[in-house]
Amino acid sequence: MFTKTSLTVLREKLVKREITPAELTQEYARRMEELNPALNALISWDTKSALQAAARADLSLPLGGLPIGIKDNICCRGERARCASRMLENFVAPYDATAVAKLRAAGAIPFGRANMDEFAMGSAGENSAFGATRNPADESRVPGGSSSGSAAAVAAGIIPAALGSDTGGSVRQPASHCGVVGLKPTYGRISRYGLVAFASSLDQIGTLTTCVEDAALLLQFLSGHDAMDSTSSLQAVPDFSAELHGGVRGMRIGLPKEYVSSGNAPEVQNALNAAVAALEAQGAEICEISLPHAEAAVASYYIIACAEASSNLARYDGVRYGYRASETSNAPGDVYARSRTEGFGEEVKRRIILGTYVLSGGYYDAYYTRAQKVRALVAQDFARAFESGVQLILGPVAPTPAPKLEAKDMTPLQIYLADIYTVPANLAGLPAISVPTPQGGLPVGVQLLAPHFEEARLLRGAAALEQTWK
Numbered sequence: 001m002f003t004k005t006s007l008t009v010l011r012e013k014l015v016k017r018e019i020t021p022a023e024l025t026q027e028y029a030r031r032m033e034e035l036n037p038a039l040n041a042l043i044s045w046d047t048k049s050a051l052q053a054a055a056r057a058d059l060s061l062p063l064g065g066l067p068i069g070i071k072d073n074i075c076c077r078g079e080r081a082r083c084a085s086r087m088l089e090n091f092v093a094p095y096d097a098t099a100v101a102k103l104r105a106a107g108a109i110p111f112g113r114a115n116m117d118e119f120a121m122g123s124a125g126e127n128s129a130f131g132a133t134r135n136p137a138d139e140s141r142v143p144g145g146s147s148s149g150s151a152a153a154v155a156a157g158i159i160p161a162a163l164g165s166d167t168g169g170s171v172r173q174p175a176s177h178c179g180v181v182g183l184k185p186t187y188g189r190i191s192r193y194g195l196v197a198f199a200s201s202l203d204q205i206g207t208l209t210t211c212v213e214d215a216a217l218l219l220q221f222l223s224g225h226d227a228m229d230s231t232s233s234l235q236a237v238p239d240f241s242a243e244l245h246g247g248v249r250g251m252r253i254g255l256p257k258e259y260v261s262s263g264n265a266p267e268v269q270n271a272l273n274a275a276v277a278a279l280e281a282q283g284a285e286i287c288e289i290s291l292p293h294a295e296a297a298v299a300s301y302y303i304i305a306c307a308e309a310s311s312n313l314a315r316y317d318g319v320r321y322g323y324r325a326s327e328t329s330n331a332p333g334d335v336y337a338r339s340r341t342e343g344f345g346e347e348v349k350r351r352i353i354l355g356t357y358v359l360s361g362g363y364y365d366a367y368y369t370r371a372q373k374v375r376a377l378v379a380q381d382f383a384r385a386f387e388s389g390v391q392l393i394l395g396p397v398a399p400t401p402a403p404k405l406e407a408k409d410m411t412p413l414q415i416y417l418a419d420i421y422t423v424p425a426n427l428a429g430l431p432a433i434s435v436p437t438p439q440g441g442l443p444v445g446v447q448l449l450a451p452h453f454e455e456a457r458l459l460r461g462a463a464a465l466e467q468t469w470k
């Protein structure tokens with residue numbers, strides 16, 4: 001009944017009493033039961049407590065009675081938060097992530113744990129210990145990742161909106177592959193408290209929604225400083241919806257020449273061309289810019305992300321919490337090694353080994369220090385572009401549409417290289433959004449980027465694209 005219906009429309013129906021919050025949750029639960037077995041977008045849910053929350057829903061609150069899906073690495077008190085890993089198979093979150101607490105305070109009902117790549121490491125959703133998610137647009141394809149379940153669930157109408165996390169593109173890339181809107185805010189805009197850490201200097205919670213308006217709506221309630229996360233920003237939170245439909249007339253939008261590449265699939269190049277035409281039709285001026293260090297971004301990202309992951313994931317030692325191997329000697333080293341060997345999947349282990357290597361005594365300067373220098377250069381490229389007078393930057397999200405499931409001919413390096421257009425925003429801490437384009441065939445999004453804390457401008461550009469294509 002509510003396939004891809006926006007939060008705003010659902011809210012209107014609730015307020016006009018066309019439907020009760022309990023009926024609404026019931027309807028999504030019914031859809032979930034029907035579609036989830038094929039898609040595997042949600043890996044656990046608690047319909048009973050969602051219905052109890054719906055029965056108490058306060059419709060005077062801005063998100064009153066609206067169900068929101070939550071990626072499995074974001075804590076909801078009393079529910080499992082497994083990060084799609086055997087390592088955390090029995091972990092029940094003892095508290096709410098700040099983002100979840102804020103959604104609850106605005107009246108929303110967290111519903112369903114969305115599938116993901118284990119510990120958010122991946123680009124296809126296939127690294128989940130609980131099985132791959134399928135793309136609702138074509139079930140023989142991946143939905144992208146790592147927020148695979150969040151994107152697929154929203155695209156299939158299993159849930160009207162969902163939280164994801166974006167360390168190197170994990171909200172924007174699955175949004176592009178599934179045909180929904182994916183917003184990664186500025187680093188520090190949303191508290192990371194209660195988001196299980198992958199790479200702390202890059203991680204940011206983001207949203208997957210059916211439209212730009214919903215992205216603005218959710219961001220409003222998720223944003224703001226949090227005493228529990230010292231990297232969350234003190235910046236004032238503007239009204240993100242106030243100028244959403246202000247248009248882009250007179251705006252200068254930069255198109256990096258490095259992003260118009262022969263390596264892009266024709267569908268991706270077409271999507272980019274369509275975005276240029278749409279923005280020009282709305283009165284924006286598209287100008288060529290250069291991001292000279294674009295090519296080095298992926299290498300820098302994978303060194304930094306793996307280094308931070310190796311440190312963050314050291315806490316899973318089989319002693320304090322998480323999986324513990326049963327057959328071990330009493331030697332602590334044996335408990336650690338076996339528990340980690342059995343609890344983590346292949347990709348997580350690959351990254352821990354890579355990260356440990358780049359941080360080791362003899363290689364720290366050669367890899368980690370250099371990667372940090374490249375990170376600074378990537379950030380400087382963006383700063384220069386914005387100083388030169390462009391207000392937004394336009395680019396692709398991924399070089400291809402969604403690949404087939406189990407594309408075994410891809411090496412880890414080829415998979416990593418496909419993150420070329422998404423990781424720069426994380427390295428530089430910039431806000432970025434993926435907006436679906438209207439071409440037929442497989443979904444393909446385009447990306448807009450804005451200066452730090454200019455989400456209002458970013459959303460306005462995204463709304464202009466969406467408007468043109470309605």
Ligand code: GLN
Nearest residue numbers: 120122166167168169170
């Ligand atoms: N594909 C990237 C990676 O595997 C992005 C992950 C993310 O944003 N969580 O690291």
